[in-house]
Amino acid sequence: MDADRLLRRFDGRTRLLFQSLLSGVQGSSRAVRLFHRQRRSDPDISLRACLDTLCMEEPHVGDKLNLSLTPLVCLFPVAFKCGLLSFLHLIYPLVPGTCLIRLLDCLKQDPAQDPWIHVLLAQLCRDLGLDDPLGGELYSAHCRTKLEQLCQRLGNSEHSALSLGSAFDGASPTRSSQEPVGEPDLQLHGKRRNEASEVAESQSKKMRLDLPATQEDDGKKEALPSQAQDVVQEAAARTAGDVRMLDFWEPQQSFPEGTSVLLPEHIRASVTRIKELLETTGEWVKDSASVLEVLMECEPPQVELLCAELQLSEIPEQTLPRLCSGLLSLCPDLSQCTATLLTRSLFFKKVLSLRDPASRSLLSAVTSFGRRYPRPACSALISPILQSGQIKDRFQADLLCRLIEGCLEPQYQLLIFGEMLVLSWSEEVLSVVHSLLDSKLELTEELFSQFITRLRQQAPDFTKSMTFAKMVMGVLNKYPRFVSPHKHMLSCCLASHETFLKKSLLAALKRIDPS
Numbered sequence: 001m002d003a004d005r006l007l008r009r010f011d012g013r014t015r016l017l018f019q020s021l022l023s024g025v026q027g028s029s030r031a032v033r034l035f036h037r038q039r040r041s042d043p044d045i046s047l048r049a050c051l052d053t054l055c056m057e058e059p060h061v062g063d064k065l066n067l068s069l070t071p072l073v074c075l076f077p078v079a080f081k082c083g084l085l086s087f088l089h090l091i092y093p094l095v096p097g098t099c100l101i102r103l104l105d106c107l108k109q110d111p112a113q114d115p116w117i118h119v120l121l122a123q124l125c126r127d128l129g130l131d132d133p134l135g136g137e138l139y140s141a142h143c144r145t146k147l148e149q150l151c152q153r154l155g156n157s158e159h160s161a162l163s164l165g166s167a168f169d170g171a172s173p174t175r176s177s178q179e180p181v182g183e184p185d186l187q188l189h190g191k192r193r194n195e196a197s198e199v200a201e202s203q204s205k206k207m208r209l210d211l212p213a214t215q216e217d218d219g220k221k222e223a224l225p226s227q228a229q230d231v232v233q234e235a236a237a238r239t240a241g242d243v244r245m246l247d248f249w250e251p252q253q254s255f256p257e258g259t260s261v262l263l264p265e266h267i268r269a270s271v272t273r274i275k276e277l278l279e280t281t282g283e284w285v286k287d288s289a290s291v292l293e294v295l296m297e298c299e300p301p302q303v304e305l306l307c308a309e310l311q312l313s314e315i316p317e318q319t320l321p322r323l324c325s326g327l328l329s330l331c332p333d334l335s336q337c338t339a340t341l342l343t344r345s346l347f348f349k350k351v352l353s354l355r356d357p358a359s360r361s362l363l364s365a366v367t368s369f370g371r372r373y374p375r376p377a378c379s380a381l382i383s384p385i386l387q388s389g390q391i392k393d394r395f396q397a398d399l400l401c402r403l404i405e406g407c408l409e410p411q412y413q414l415l416i417f418g419e420m421l422v423l424s425w426s427e428e429v430l431s432v433v434h435s436l437l438d439s440k441l442e443l444t445e446e447l448f449s450q451f452i453t454r455l456r457q458q459a460p461d462f463t464k465s466m467t468f469a470k471m472v473m474g475v476l477n478k479y480p481r482f483v484s485p486h487k488h489m490l491s492c493c494l495a496s497h498e499t500f501l502k503k504s505l506l507a508a509l510k511r512i513d514p515s
Helices: 003-007 012-023 022-040 048-055 078-094 097-108 115-127 141-153 158-169 195-204 225-235 265-278 287-299 300-310 317-328 336-352 360-372 372-387 394-407 409-421 425-440 445-462 466-476 480-495 503-510
Strands: 059-063 068-069
Touching: 003 012, 012 022, 012 078, 012 425, 022 078, 022 394, 022 409, 048 097, 059 115, 078 097, 078 409, 097 115, 097 317, 097 466, 158 466, 195 336, 225 503, 265 300, 265 317, 287 317, 287 336, 287 372, 317 336, 317 360, 336 360, 336 372, 336 394, 360 372, 360 394, 372 394, 372 409, 394 425, 394 466, 409 425, 445 466, 466 503
Parallel strands: none
Antiparallel strands: 059 068
16 A cells, blocks of 8 residues: 555654654654653653554455455554664653553564564563563574675674674573664764675775784884873773663664774874874864874774873863864764763863863863764763762763753653653752753653652652752752652651751642542
8 A cells, every 4th residue: 555645644744754654763863852851842742553553453355355354554664664763762761651562563464474573572672671572682593694695795804703793693592681782783873884885995095903913023012101001001901882871872882892992094194193183282274184084994993092092081071162173063964882982081181170160161071072073962971970879069060961951862862861860869960950850851751750769769858858848849849740650658758858948849749629
């Protein structure tokens, strides 16, 4: 059946959304942006009705001219179903779980199931904490064979096989439901290049990741600075994905233990030019930032080494806006892994050491870079700082709040909020929680219940905290429909509260309809 005729079953707003998905996975990021624009114009919009319509059974004449009842979603082309599953994977916290489960059941009944749809179904099952139909693996033996053949065609290179194969060999079959998987990578909003094209590009530019040599190099290799050697040893001792982040932020890539990293000559030549550029005072000469294009040619361990040699964590704050402007001017965009390593090198140490209000230069640089690369901002800056337990000053919390409010889309804010529920709260962390709730997150009942449980556990530590009182007041005003089932628990939390807002809080709680 023609997709245009199927789309007529839906209202105009849903048709506009679904038309973006007809191009497949590539359209999912456009659909996400459109969905959030629709939510801003109508906060009460819900996908429940359109998902229910997709699950409705329709009479369908099969290939053998037999009449049967088939879920409407199964009548759409494969590209639409791939795009729909990718879209739902990106926004599943905002969608009622029962609707998603019903839709998954309908798609599992599709007799003409495409292999990609099978994989995307497995990914969404993992998101929802359901049984994984693939048993922990998102690739087949046939897929592995094809990848090996591809590596051979790329030059029969052991390094090519390493670059592709390590992404699969390192995947853990016992991955938790919140962790993303390496293939297909749907959370990067279409900006991440696939592994095969990266290998082909790195081969064409004669880039390589050197394995440990069995003999000495006769003194031909240039000695590395001590700081760079430390980075190399650290990179060799852990996997590339393990950068002290939450696992669900970055797909893991494994590199062999003992891996040594070398920069090719043309990249080493660029190091000197980049250093001279960073030492320039005043505005940079037009097109001078083109030297930064070398970052797009590097493997992740080489980017780490490059950051160490350039000592990016030590550059003056007034240089950051010019450097970030140059990085943001690169086309195409940096890979997510490269952006993650740069975010960590440029901003982590500076934000963690804040004891005064953030300078205009630091604030401008971190927000502009975080707005372009929100996922690296989460994985390499916001999450590690929150997890470190070293937020000791309100200026650090203020900067994180501005970054969360100004750079992160709702799905990333939800993930950060979920992380806050497993951390120990301090006054500074509490201000970040307050900022997230103040942005009126699209919470689910389950997530709100987890928040209330955490609130009850932490309440005895904040009996005299005005930040705590203001946060609870904001919850009562912005989420009254979620508060009703938890009125008794909130009343117990406020019983021992000692600030002057206690009476106002209890009065606001009492006014909420218990139904």
